[in-house]
Amino acid sequence: MTTPEESLEARLCALLTTAVQKISPSPMLHPALERPRQSAHGDFASPIALQLAKGLRRPPREVATQLIAALPSSTLIERVELAGPGFINIFLTAQARQEVVHEILRRGSLFGSSQKGAGQRVQVEFVSSNPTGPLHVGHGRGAAYGASVANLLGKAGYQVHREYYVNDAGRQMDILTVSTWLRALQQSGKLKSLPFPGNGYQGDYVETMAREAAQRFSDLVIHEEPLLSALGLPQTNDLIAFPTEQEELHMDALIAAAKELLGPTYRALHHFVLTEQLADCRQDLEEFGVVFDEWFSEQSLFDSGAVALVVSRLEEAGYLYTEKGARWFRSSAFGDEKDRVVQRENGLYTYFASDIAYHVDKFERGYDLIVDIWGADHHGYIPRVRAALKALGYDDSRLSVPLVQFVSLFRQGEKAQMSTRKGQFITLRELRTEVGRDAARLFYILRKSDQHLDFDLDLATSQSQDNPVYYIQYAHARIQRVLERWGGDPAQLENSALHPLIHEEETRILQILYAYPALLEQAAGDFAPHLVAFYLRDLSAEFHAYYNRVPFLEGESVQVQARMALLGAIGTVLRDGLSLLGVSAPDRM
RNA sequence: GUGCCCGUAGCUCAAUCGGAUAGAGCACCAGCCUUCUAAGCUGGGGGUUACAGGUUCGAUCCCUGUCGGGCACGCCA
Numbered sequence: 205m206t207t208p209e210e211s212l213e214a215r216l217c218a219l220l221t222t223a224v225q226k227i228s229p230s231p232m233l234h235p236a237l238e239r240p241r242q243s244a245h246g247d248f249a250s251p252i253a254l255q256l257a258k259g260l261r262r263p264p265r266e267v268a269t270q271l272i273a274a275l276p277s278s279t280l281i282e283r284v285e286l287a288g289p290g291f292i293n294i295f296l297t298a299q300a301r302q303e304v305v306h307e308i309l310r311r312g313s314l315f316g317s318s319q320k321g322a323g324q325r326v327q328v329e330f331v332s333s334n335p336t337g338p339l340h341v342g343h344g345r346g347a348a349y350g351a352s353v354a355n356l357l358g359k360a361g362y363q364v365h366r367e368y369y370v371n372d373a374g375r376q377m378d379i380l381t382v383s384t385w386l387r388a389l390q391q392s393g394k395l396k397s398l399p400f401p402g403n404g405y406q407g408d409y410v411e412t413m414a415r416e417a418a419q420r421f422s423d424l425v426i427h428e429e430p431l432l433s434a435l436g437l438p439q440t441n442d443l444i445a446f447p448t449e450q451e452e453l454h455m456d457a458l459i460a461a462a463k464e465l466l467g468p469t470y471r472a473l474h475h476f477v478l479t480e481q482l483a484d485c486r487q488d489l490e491e492f493g494v495v496f497d498e499w500f501s502e503q504s505l506f507d508s509g510a511v512a513l514v515v516s517r518l519e520e521a522g523y524l525y526t527e528k529g530a531r532w533f534r535s536s537a538f539g540d541e542k543d544r545v546v547q548r549e550n551g552l553y554t555y556f557a558s559d560i561a562y563h564v565d566k567f568e569r570g571y572d573l574i575v576d577i578w579g580a581d582h583h584g585y586i587p588r589v590r591a592a593l594k595a596l597g598y599d600d601s602r603l604s605v606p607l608v609q610f611v612s613l614f615r616q617g618e619k620a621q622m623s624t625r626k627g628q629f630i631t632l633r634e635l636r637t638e639v640g641r642d643a644a645r646l647f648y649i650l651r652k653s654d655q656h657l658d659f660d661l662d663l664a665t666s667q668s669q670d671n672p673v674y675y676i677q678y679a680h681a682r683i684q685r686v687l688e689r690w691g692g693d694p695a696q697l698e699n700s701a702l703h704p705l706i707h708e709e710e711t712r713i714l715q716i717l718y719a720y721p722a723l724l725e726q727a728a729g730d731f732a733p734h735l736v737a738f739y740l741r742d743l744s745a746e747f748h749a750y751y752n753r754v755p756f757l758e759g760e761s762v763q764v765q766a767r768m769a770l771l772g773a774i775g776t777v778l779r780d781g782l783s784l785l786g787v788s789a790p791d792r793m
Numbered sequence: 794g795u796g797c798c799c800g801u802a803g804c805u806c807a808a809u810c811g812g813a814u815a816g817a818g819c820a821c822c823a824g825c826c827u828u829c830u831a832a833g834c835u836g837g838g839g840g841u842u843a844c845a846g847g848u849u850c851g852a853u854c855c856c857u858g859u860c861g862g863g864c865a866c867g868c869c870a
């Protein structure tokens with residue numbers, strides 16, 4: 205620990221440990237300390253006696269009595285009570301509780317940061333959506349969650365690398381390229397009998413890219429005849445209908461025809477649509493307050509030979525075999541349900557193969573902790589990635605894969621269906637425009653990531669006060685206004701006497717404030733930013749109650765100064781917590 | 794059918810890694826602005842934690858089963 209003072213918990217823990225050592229031959233290293241729900245149970249409580257009782261073969265209450273007797277005296281503790289089945293309830297002195305205010309004012313936004321991850325590098329990969337269209341509200345949840353998790357890990361002392369995996373190598377990119385091409389042909393009036401494929405990308409953004417592409421590439425627009433001929437279709441003036449069962453085959457034929465007819469222009473168009481979509485995605489995310497250190501290209505893994513290399517490594521290790529012409533990885537030997545194909549009968553590598561290469565790359569970069577944030581629909585994929593890592597000799601316990609559940613949109617009580625392909629979706633950009641960045645960021649992380657999120661658009665777009673973001677921001681704005689009205693020098697507050705802070709509301713607020721570092725540690729460790737949101741709401745609630753109860757600026761100077769110091773500390777914590785969640789803290793509203 | 798996740802107040806969700814009397818918001822009812830911002834506060838009713846067993850000092854949490862919901866089960870990505 206490099207903090208100037210050890211935390212309250214650490215100091216209390218040390219006292220308890222001393223007591224445990226006196227009465228027990230095999231002491232626990234870290235006696236548990238809890239924050240009781242009820243104030244009658246003290247500022248802290250420890251169930252240590254209950255846990256020790258079995259080993260000592262004594263009744264828990266007797267063990268607790270001995271522990272209390274063995275507890276060294278301390279200026280922190282006012283009194284200690286034995287309660288219930290054997291809890292040790294600790295009541296702090298007012299002075300011990302008040303100290304946190306000075307600590308917060310002194311350390312500012314460093315308060316709550318820890319050294320837990322010091323010297324360790326962590327990679328957080330998130331969003332990683334196919335660059336085939338605008339981000340929708342589902343991606344928004346991954347973005348908000350991942351960004352907050354990354355911030356929390358940074359606060360915990362880790363050196364954080366934020367990364368977006370760009371799936372630029374697959375068939376979906378070809379489909380987008382063909383979709384853009386076909387739209388350009390339609391716009392030029394050249395396409396008459398060939399309908400736009402039902403499994404093509406149909407959004408307006410494809411039309412926009414098509415217009416731009418037609419300007420940029422002079423040989424993009426061709427007549428319909430060679431296309432029909434390349435597809436093996438008869439020349440006709442009627443609209444050709446394709447049965448939906450054959451959509452995928454038709455799309456493959458379209459891709460092949462496009463490559464053949466466009467030649468080098470196909471690659472140029474492919475590059476163009478990819479660049480357009482990535483730029484759009486990057487800007488969208490930036491406006492959402494989500495910034496990446498690296499955009500990692502899947503294609504680069506093929507170009508560098510990394511995919512071929514990991515497959516040959518698996519080969520050499522003896523974990524590959526051939527069946528029905530394909531190369532299979534024996535993942536079932538490493539905990540997966542069944543074996544998986546890494547190289548298809550046609551010689552092409554599967555997505556799984558490039559994903560192994562990507563994860564090997566992550567491990568080779570030497571991160572101490574690797575966090576993949578995936579959509580919950582990919583959960584079945586985790587065992588095979590772990591299997592590959594284990595087979596190649598990596599310690600897969602360094603990999604964590606928190607899952608983000610789907611977002612369901614509700615409009616006027618009805619669930620809105622989403623399909624990227626059909627273009628019927630609500631984009632992240634639309635959502636931000638409607639509800640604002642702050643509300644969207646907070647809404648997204650307000651529930652546990654692995655829980656389904658029902659996003660009520662009417663509620664979120666109504667600017668109603670139901671939206672919790674206002675509640676927290678309002679607390680911050682109120683504090684700034686009071687400090688402004690007070691007119692003193694905030695920098696002097698860290699020297700204020702704090703002994704007047706003994707009222708009920710003040711005590712509760714102090715208890716919440718000194719819980720902040722432990723809260724952040726848990727939120728970071730569990731990848732659980734929702735805990736921060738709930739914490740901020742609780743702190744805001746206590747503040748609003750305090751505000752309504754006490755006229756801060758009335759009374760003696762010492763008392764006013766102490767209250768201003770407390771307000772300054774609350775404001776600092778609110779600001780810090782909000783910034784971890786990517787939400788602004790306005791000074792006035 | 795198999796695997797994973799989930800089931801908590803009328804609704805949307807928490808619950809300090811097994812702790813004491815399960816908590817918030819919304820909605821509903823009754824109050825509070827000549828005083829630092831009423832985007833606020835105070836009080837009230839609301840629960841067999843889906844169900845049935847088990848483990849122990851103690852279970853919303855761990856185990857088994859049942860019911861109900863979601864997702865995944867490709868040589869797609």
